[in-house]
Amino acid sequence: xxxxxxxxxxxxxxxxxxxxxxxxxxxxxxxxxxxxxxxxxxxxxxxxxxxxxxxxxxxxxxxxxxxxxxxxxxxxxxxxxxxxxxxxxxxxxxxxxxxxxxxxxxxxxxxxxxxxxxxxxxxxxxxxxxxxxxxxxxxxxxxxxxxxxxxxxxxxxxxxxxxxxxxxxxxxxxxxxxxxxxxxxxxxxxxxxxxxxxxxxxxxxxxxxxxxxxxxxxxxxxxxxxxxxxxxxxxxxxxxxxxxxxxxxxxxxxxxxxxxxxxxxxxxxxxxxxxxxxxxxxxxxxxxxxxxxxxxxxxxxxxxxxxxxxxxxxxxxxxxxxxxxxxxxxxxxxxxxxxxxxxxxxxxxxxxxxxxxxxxxxxxxxxxxxxxxxxxxxxxxxxxxxxxxxxxxxx
Ligand SMILES: *Cc1c(COP(=O)(O)O)cnc(C)c1O
Numbered sequence: 001x002x003x004x005x006x007x008x009x010x011x012x013x014x015x016x017x018x019x020x021x022x023x024x025x026x027x028x029x030x031x032x033x034x035x036x037x038x039x040x041x042x043x044x045x046x047x048x049x050x051x052x053x054x055x056x057x058x059x060x061x062x063x064x065x066x067x068x069x070x071x072x073x074x075x076x077x078x079x080x081x082x083x084x085x086x087x088x089x090x091x092x093x094x095x096x097x098x099x100x101x102x103x104x105x106x107x108x109x110x111x112x113x114x115x116x117x118x119x120x121x122x123x124x125x126x127x128x129x130x131x132x133x134x135x136x137x138x139x140x141x142x143x144x145x146x147x148x149x150x151x152x153x154x155x156x157x158x159x160x161x162x163x164x165x166x167x168x169x170x171x172x173x174x175x176x177x178x179x180x181x182x183x184x185x186x187x188x189x190x191x192x193x194x195x196x197x198x199x200x201x202x203x204x205x206x207x208x209x210x211x212x213x214x215x216x217x218x219x220x221x222x223x224x225x226x227x228x229x230x231x232x233x234x235x236x237x238x239x240x241x242x243x244x245x246x247x248x249x250x251x252x253x254x255x256x257x258x259x260x261x262x263x264x265x266x267x268x269x270x271x272x273x274x275x276x277x278x279x280x281x282x283x284x285x286x287x288x289x290x291x292x293x294x295x296x297x298x299x300x301x302x303x304x305x306x307x308x309x310x311x312x313x314x315x316x317x318x319x320x321x322x323x324x325x326x327x328x329x330x331x332x333x334x335x336x337x338x339x340x341x342x343x344x345x346x347x348x349x350x351x352x353x354x355x356x357x358x359x360x361x362x363x364x365x366x367x368x369x370x371x372x373x374x375x376x377x378x379x380x381x382x383x384x385x386x387x388x389x390x391x392x393x394x395x
Contacts, residue, residue, distance in 0.1 A: 005322070008357050009329040010140045010168055010304040010344035011191035015254075016261060019195055022254040031241040035249055038256040039236040045259035046203060049193070049267065050170060050185055052177035055203040058229050059255070061248045064167040064188030066224075067200035069097055071163050071184045073224040074204075074212045075132055078102025083124055083133040083160070085151060087115050089141030089332050090165055094134050101220075106130075112142050112333050113295045121151055125158040131211075132161040137169035141332035143306035143342065144294050145173065149180045156181040161211055167191055170201075171262055172274045172303040172346040183208040189251065192274075192303055194258040194347040198251045261348075271302075277345050277354065278302035280381045284358045287380035288365070288372065293333075293340050303346040306331075308339055313368045317341060321364035326357050354381055 007014050028035045039059070046057040058070065072094070076082065082103040084095045087110065098105045108116035108124055125133070133155040135146050152162045164185040169175060171192030177185050182205065189199035204212070204226065212219075212226050219225035228244045235242030262270060278300070285292060285307055293306035309317055318330050318341055329344070331337040343357060358377040365372045 002325075004325070006326045006353060006356055006360075008326055008344050008349075008353065010342055010346070011188070012197050013191065013194065013344055013347045014349070014353065015194055015196060016258065016348050019254045019258045019261075022257045023196060023250050025250065025253065027249050030243070030247050030249055033239070035253065036236055036239050036241070039247065039252050040239055042252060042256045042259055043233060043237050045256070045263050046201065048263050049259060050166075050177045050203045051175065051179065051267065052182075052185070052203050052205060054178060055205045056209060056226075056230065056233065058200075058202045058204070058226070058233060059247075059252065060200050060223075060229060061198060061245075061251070062200035063197060064165075064186070064191070064200060065093070067167070067186035067188060067202045068094060068165060069221075070200065070202050070224045070226075071186055072097045072101050072103075073219050073221050074226050075161060075163070075184065075208065076101040076103045077215060077217060079104070080131040081106070081129055083108065083121075083128060083130045085116055085121060085133065085135045085146065086110070087136050087142060087144045087146055088112060088139035089334065090139055090167070091134070091136045094136070094163075094165060098132075098134070103131075111295075112336050113144060113293045113299075115144060115146055115299055118147070118150055118154065122154050125154055125160060130158070130160045132163050134163045134165065136165040137175065138166075138173060138301040138303055140168040140304065140342075141306075142293050143301045143304050144299050145169075145301040146299075148175065148182065152181045161208060168301070168303055168346075171270070173301065174271045177203060178205065183211075189255055189258075192346040193255065194261065195255040196251060198248055199255055274302040274346060277349060278305070280354060281305055281343070281345055281358075283380040283383055284354075284377040287383075288358075288362065288377040293336070303344070305343045305345065306340055307343070309341065310365070311370050313365065313370050314338065315341075317364055317368050320367040321360050323367070324360035324363045326360035328357075328361075351382075 170187040186202040189195040190197035290307040294300040329342040
């Protein structure tokens with residue numbers, strides 16, 4: 001099996017070679033000055049990426065789901081009420097987790113591809129006594145993008161803590177944690193942060209830390225407790241040795257390299273690049289007659305696309321495209337799983353990647369017996385400028 005396929009799923013993604021080289025370097029002691037420097041610098045860089053100068057970052061071994069549970073475990077005590085603005089599979093997961101930690105959960109649901117309206121959220125906030133409200137910024141099962149800024153403002157008005165699942169958004173979508181009044185936001189290394197899977201990343205703002213300090217009983221999970229990790233992260237930022245649980249040294253070295261790329265590119269430029277990529281991809285989908293799952297452009301993510309299989313095409317399509325050298329993801333939303341596929345386009349994605357992906361999709365459609373004019377989607381990708389300048393992606 002060739003290693004030269006192109007990984008275009010919503011995480012893990014294609015990583016910069018420099019990031020992967022860091023992963024392959026000699027494993028240092030977790031107290032080696034070189035590692036301490038990289039860990040401390042990563043935490044500082046995360047404040048820039050999340051736009052949260054006053055938040056406390058946590059980076060621990062685990063996936064995005066662990067980061068999710070860290071948020072819940074530290075904020076929730078049995079009997080607390082939580083409002084879940086539910087946009088799909090990952091919002092459901094957050095709801096289950098909140099319940100496991102003893103919260104009474106209210107879900108605001110919408111049809112797949114849509115979101116509860118701002119009015120519904122406002123009415124729920126006004127009518128309840130919620131401690132936290134959760135928002136899935138990009139629900140990776142549906143490619144629905146939530147208006148975090150507006151929703152967070154509504155929650156703030158009612159003095160409700162705002163928790164954002166940013167696993168498929170932070171590092172790709174516009175996100176200003178502090179300015180938007182978000183109290184906890186989390187992600188994982190393998191999505192728009194551009195490093196291999198294995199790191200749970202969470203930032204907690206001052207109100208979230210105050211709520212954690214005000215708990216009347218300790219966090220049940222020792223591994224997830226802010227109390228264990230706070231001194232460790234403070235020590236690493238101050239370049240002082242500290243130990244609670246062995247950090248995944250190589251992964252953090254790789255994360256530091258990747259965060260360096262993000263900070264160098266600059267968040268506004270990076271966000272604009274993702275908008276440009278998504279705009280190009282949408283032009284290609286339209287030219288190929290592929291219908292997106294999100295019900296409007298306003299709720300469409302820029303980090304991935306979710307598209308219905310056209311005509312008689314079914315899930316065999318994903319295999320057909322893999323045979324053409326591009327790895328896509330199938331559906332994930334339980335109600336629609338067999339009806340759509342997903343294409344990740346975040347992080348270090350290049351123009352060539354877009355061309356390769358759309359071309360493989362055209363050939364895959366053809367292989368599945370769907371009538372398609374080869375090259376039509378590719379031509380649409382950069383249709384606004386024959387030179388492709390509009391896209392502004394590297395390479
Ligand atoms: C991927 C993802 C998760 C889960 O992350 P894992 O690293 O797979 O545990 C949670 N929420 C969203 C929005 C995701 O995209």
